[in-house]
Amino acid sequence: MAEDSARLEALLARTALGDRAAFAELYRATASKLFAVSLRIVRERPLAEEALQDSFVNIWRRSSDYAAARSAPLTWMTAIVRNRSLDIVRRTREQPDVDDELSANLVDETAAPARQAAARRDAHTIRQCLEELDPDQRQTIALAFFHGLTHTELASHLRKPLGTVKTHVRRGLAKLRDCLMGKVEA
Amino acid sequence: MKLSPEGREALAAEYALGTLRGRARARFQSMMAADRAVGDAAARWEAALTPLAGRLAPIEPPSRVWRAIEARISPARPQASSYWRALAMVSGGFATVLLAFMLWTFPGASSEPDFVAVLMAPDSAPRMVVSMHEPDMLKVRMVKPWKPKEGMGLELWVMPKQGKPRSLGMVKNGMGETVIHVTHADPRVRDAVAFAVSLEPMAGSPTGEPTGPVLCSGVIAPVRPA
Numbered sequence: 001m002a003e004d005s006a007r008l009e010a011l012l013a014r015t016a017l018g019d020r021a022a023f024a025e026l027y028r029a030t031a032s033k034l035f036a037v038s039l040r041i042v043r044e045r046p047l048a049e050e051a052l053q054d055s056f057v058n059i060w061r062r063s064s065d066y067a068a069a070r071s072a073p074l075t076w077m078t079a080i081v082r083n084r085s086l087d088i089v090r091r092t093r094e095q096p097d098v099d100d101e102l103s104a105n106l107v108d109e110t111a112a113p114a115r116q117a118a119a120r121r122d123a124h125t126i127r128q129c130l131e132e133l134d135p136d137q138r139q140t141i142a143l144a145f146f147h148g149l150t151h152t153e154l155a156s157h158l159r160k161p162l163g164t165v166k167t168h169v170r171r172g173l174a175k176l177r178d179c180l181m182g183k184v185e186a
Numbered sequence: 187m188k189l190s191p192e193g194r195e196a197l198a199a200e201y202a203l204g205t206l207r208g209r210a211r212a213r214f215q216s217m218m219a220a221d222r223a224v225g226d227a228a229a230r231w232e233a234a235l236t237p238l239a240g241r242l243a244p245i246e247p248p249s250r251v252w253r254a255i256e257a258r259i260s261p262a263r264p265q266a267s268s269y270w271r272a273l274a275m276v277s278g279g280f281a282t283v284l285l286a287f288m289l290w291t292f293p294g295a296s297s298e299p300d301f302v303a304v305l306m307a308p309d310s311a312p313r314m315v316v317s318m319h320e321p322d323m324l325k326v327r328m329v330k331p332w333k334p335k336e337g338m339g340l341e342l343w344v345m346p347k348q349g350k351p352r353s354l355g356m357v358k359n360g361m362g363e364t365v366i367h368v369t370h371a372d373p374r375v376r377d378a379v380a381f382a383v384s385l386e387p388m389a390g391s392p393t394g395e396p397t398g399p400v401l402c403s404g405v406i407a408p409v410r411p412a
Contacts, residue, residue, distance in 0.1 A: 014396070017384070018400035019351065019396060020259075020345060021346070021348075021349065021350065021351060023259075024256075031247050031251070031252070032244035033239075033244045035244070035245050035247040036242040036243060036244050037239045037242060039245060040242065049248065052247055052251050053254050053255050053258070060255075060259045061259075071232070071233040075232075075233055078236045079233075082204065086211070090207055090208060090211065126234055126235060127238065141203065145203055145235060145238055146242070149205075150205060169203070169205055173196070173199040173200065173203065174196075174199075176199075176234075177195065
């Protein structure tokens with residue numbers, strides 16, 4: 001795994017120098033993993049192909065930014081693919097803007113400062129922490145992450161009131177954060 | 187709009203999870219760009235949650251995706267000058283146009299080459315022309331030299347269809363041409379698809395692979411069947 005990461009890192013470094021052969025190798029090494037990530041979110045192959053294409057053009061252009069990123073190369077690339085996929089879903093799936101309420105309610109200058117989570121956490125840690133959530137919270141968060149479901153879609157899929165689903169997401173994430181920070185500090 | 191630290195964490199988490207959508211998502215993205223603390227929080231959550239995606243079984247995308255990516259990052263994409271736009275439109279007669287360009291740039295060009303490659307800088311400006319002449323002459327002509335850099339020189343690389351770039355040695359950074367003796371059978375040029383020039387120490391790349399920035403590159407266009 002670490003060896004794999006070092007190889008991808010070297011390929012990204014060469015890509016930043018404009019090395020097309022390295023970029024092609026980077027694509028061959030990661031495209032099937034990233035295509036699976038996108039397909040889960042956008043659900044239609046043509047859209048996933050579009051997301052993958054846009055993402056790799058982005059990776060080509062932004063490869064020199066990677067040096068400054070704090071994450072593993074595959075994490076950095078996956079985040080680009082997830083974000084592009086979510087943007088495409090936003091464009092293609094009509095949905096009410098349910099999150100306005102959330103962002104409106106969260107402006108509170110007097111709230112206590114959140115503890116800082118450390119930057120590096122591996123997949124093992126996040127999986128462990130996910131296991132520690134209540135089953136409802138875990139299911140809701142996994143559905144949102146892997147399938148790109150919105151709050152509204154989660155509610156209809158789980159046959160639960162929207163407010164309940166939002167609470168599961170919010171509390172689940174807060175618990176995840178505490179768990180992740182605990183693991184880092186321990 | 188200024189976010190409280192609590193609000194920042196909660197929004198960053200929902201952004202990374204993917205549940206922050208619509209206008210709220212777009213608004214959060216502009217906050218990420220404007221406020222370092224917001225950007226950092228989003229990056230932390232992304233780094234924490236994204237490794238979960240590693241659990242998914244890989245699915246092979248169709249080969250047209252890579253072809254489309256390659257086309258989109260190609261330096262021959264028309265951007266600024268109408269010359270290059272015209273060049274891209276006549277892709278069928280690509281080699282002919284390159285050849286015409288070469289003859290036009292270098293009226294003294296001798297025999298008709300087997301292939302040519304115009305090496306372009308990232309801004310799509312043509313900087314060098316590589317051409318192969320029977321039986322064993324690879325000519326590298328400068329279109330526009332770079333400002334000399336102390337102790338550094340230009341190294342020419344062959345980009346094969348697969349595998350690592352292969353060095354053809356250093357080339358002169360000045361007007362005129364460098365001739366490299368190499369035949370079609372030479373393993374260094376086997377399956378060559380493109381040429382590139384990188385900035386390296388005068389003695390050549392210490393690793394045998396490009397280490398400095400790639401200054402220009404261009405794909406090979408056959409002029410006549412090999």
